[in-house]
Amino acid sequence: MQSDQDLLARVQANQPDALAQVYDRFAPGIYAYIYRQVGVKQLAEDLTSDVFVQALSALRKNRFAHTTLTGWLYRAAHNRVIDHYRRARKKSVPLEDWMPDATDVAADTSRKLEQDWMRRALKFLTAEQQQVLTLRFGEEMSAPDVARVMNKDENAVRALQHRALAALRRLMDKGSDQINGDD
Amino acid sequence: MATIEAALASALEMIQQGASRDECLARHSEFANELALLLDAAQLARAGLMARAQIPAPNLARGRARFLDAARPARAFVFAPRFALATACAILLLVISGFGLSTASADALPGDALYPIKLGFEQAQIALTFNAESRAQLAEDHAARRRDEVQAVVTLQRATDVEFSGVVQSASGGALIVSGVPIVVEDAPDLPVGSPVQVQARTTTDGQVIARRIAQPTRTPPPFEPRPTITRVPTETRVAPFATNTPRPFETREPPFATLTPRPFETRIIPTTETRRPPLATPEPRETRVFQTPTRPAPFPTFSPPGITLSPTRLPEPTRPPFFTPFPTNTRLPSLATPKLSPPTVPPNRTPLPPYPGMKP
Numbered sequence: 001m002q003s004d005q006d007l008l009a010r011v012q013a014n015q016p017d018a019l020a021q022v023y024d025r026f027a028p029g030i031y032a033y034i035y036r037q038v039g040v041k042q043l044a045e046d047l048t049s050d051v052f053v054q055a056l057s058a059l060r061k062n063r064f065a066h067t068t069l070t071g072w073l074y075r076a077a078h079n080r081v082i083d084h085y086r087r088a089r090k091k092s093v094p095l096e097d098w099m100p101d102a103t104d105v106a107a108d109t110s111r112k113l114e115q116d117w118m119r120r121a122l123k124f125l126t127a128e129q130q131q132v133l134t135l136r137f138g139e140e141m142s143a144p145d146v147a148r149v150m151n152k153d154e155n156a157v158r159a160l161q162h163r164a165l166a167a168l169r170r171l172m173d174k175g176s177d178q179i180n181g182d183d
Numbered sequence: 184m185a186t187i188e189a190a191l192a193s194a195l196e197m198i199q200q201g202a203s204r205d206e207c208l209a210r211h212s213e214f215a216n217e218l219a220l221l222l223d224a225a226q227l228a229r230a231g232l233m234a235r236a237q238i239p240a241p242n243l244a245r246g247r248a249r250f251l252d253a254a255r256p257a258r259a260f261v262f263a264p265r266f267a268l269a270t271a272c273a274i275l276l277l278v279i280s281g282f283g284l285s286t287a288s289a290d291a292l293p294g295d296a297l298y299p300i301k302l303g304f305e306q307a308q309i310a311l312t313f314n315a316e317s318r319a320q321l322a323e324d325h326a327a328r329r330r331d332e333v334q335a336v337v338t339l340q341r342a343t344d345v346e347f348s349g350v351v352q353s354a355s356g357g358a359l360i361v362s363g364v365p366i367v368v369e370d371a372p373d374l375p376v377g378s379p380v381q382v383q384a385r386t387t388t389d390g391q392v393i394a395r396r397i398a399q400p401t402r403t404p405p406p407f408e409p410r411p412t413i414t415r416v417p418t419e420t421r422v423a424p425f426a427t428n429t430p431r432p433f434e435t436r437e438p439p440f441a442t443l444t445p446r447p448f449e450t451r452i453i454p455t456t457e458t459r460r461p462p463l464a465t466p467e468p469r470e471t472r473v474f475q476t477p478t479r480p481a482p483f484p485t486f487s488p489p490g491i492t493l494s495p496t497r498l499p500e501p502t503r504p505p506f507f508t509p510f511p512t513n514t515r516l517p518s519l520a521t522p523k524l525s526p527p528t529v530p531p532n533r534t535p536l537p538p539y540p541g542m543k544p
Contacts, residue, residue: 049249113540115234
């Protein structure tokens with residue numbers, strides 16, 4: 001698979017189908033990332049579409065000097081979700097069914113337990129802690145990529161990651177009644 | 184000096200590389216106890232968060248089409264001057280070379296350099312045809328030519344953008360056949376067989392025609408709908424109710440002899456004429472548009488071939504094909520600075536969370 005830089009170079013060289021490749025490569029991840037936060041499929045699709053339309057201009061002008069295409073898109077997605085909630089003045093929507101269908105019933109039960117508990121636990125973390133865990137473990141990004149998305153340096157991301165996992169660990173041990181908000 | 188943050192980051196990297204939990208703990212033995220707890224939390228986070236919502240394939244395709252569409256208008260904008268230049272050059276060369284270029288571009292297909300010139304010639308041809316019937320026939324010929332070009336491009340397995348019009352012959356599942364051209368559609372629109380459609384599509388190198396947009400004409404006239412004509416009617420001969428622009432309800436209620444009434448009876452017909460011609464609504468009709476009703480033979484019968492829409496005032500403009508440039512400078516697109524990260528909202532509605540039930544004592 002060609003790198004982000006190669007793909008960007010093809011886009012800027014006006015090569016046919018390069019834009020479609022950008023979409024095909026990144027849209028599923030951006031959609032999943034947005035869907036985790038909004039929990040409504042149609043809304044997630046619309047916001048994903050917005051992110052990519054917004055990205056056209058950046059793609060054209062190559063505004064990725066200080067970040068990567070991946071980092072840029074996830075940040076744009078994050079901001080788009082925030083804009084949506086700010087404008088709609090909506091509270092978060094429960095994520096009812098963001099698990100893929102599983103065929104193994106036993107494995108599914110165990111996985112569902114983990115996913116359900118984790119989904120609820122995220123609400124007890126700060127916004128940045130949620131984001132670092134989602135990007136690091138949900139999107140499986142490397143720490144440098146997470147740093148680019150969150151516009152932080154790597155040391156800050158390491159510290160944030162540590163605080164997020166420590167808070168999660170406390171939730172695992174004691175539940176929400178025994179802990180206070182931690183950052 | 185090593186910190187727990189650095190040890191945790193290192194251990195997580197090691198696990199991503201395939202190392203075991205014990206290997207990580209051995210590597211960072213000074214933090215082994217705390218690290219073990221954090222790695223368990225990381226494992227749960229990974230297990231709980233790795234499930235990704237999958238965007239359904241048709242929705243992904245629709246999103247892609249929307250994305251590519253968003254890039255399109257500016258492409259046309261960029262290309263328009265070139266097209267105008269091409270047309271101007273075409274006309275100049277036409278005069279100089281005695282139709283040489285016309286002949287040369289006649290076989291051009293979508294994607295060819297001469298194709299815009301061919302379209303320019305066709306537009307000029309329509310613009311220079313004054314007989315309405317001939318012009319409609321010409322437009323239909325050009326529409327048929329567009330379909331032939333699509334077939335040719337598909338045969339050549341050339342990937343390019345095409346636009347054509349036709350009639351739905353079959354619509355089932357993801358396949359649509361428009362005037363003999365099979366088209367792949369993501370979501371088959373609800374199109375009745377026989378309805379005229381305008382198709383924007385992209386051909387692929389494996390010979391498929393992928394629809395990007397399928398539009399139906401908003402109004403389809405019956406095949407022999409009489410075409411309104413502009414006729415000079417002397418003011419004295421405002422006789423036939425149908426011969427004026429005034430609203431029909433008044434026309435039908437008006438007695439046929441009303442306007443034939445001589446002056447002595449003028450007082451009796453004032454209400455009629457006043458209602459027929461409200462002071463602000465209808466100007467003195469020196470030149471009156473005459474709508475011929477189907478029951479009355481048209482003085483100049485016109486033939487409208489099916490699929491060609493005749494508007495009351497003018498013939499339809501010949502459709503222009505879309506023009507693409509790979510990179511638009513679109514003023515309508517939102518200007519984009521690097522997005523600034525803002526803190527997300529923390530959902531306030533949360534129910535108490537019990538300890539993780541899968542924890543080992």
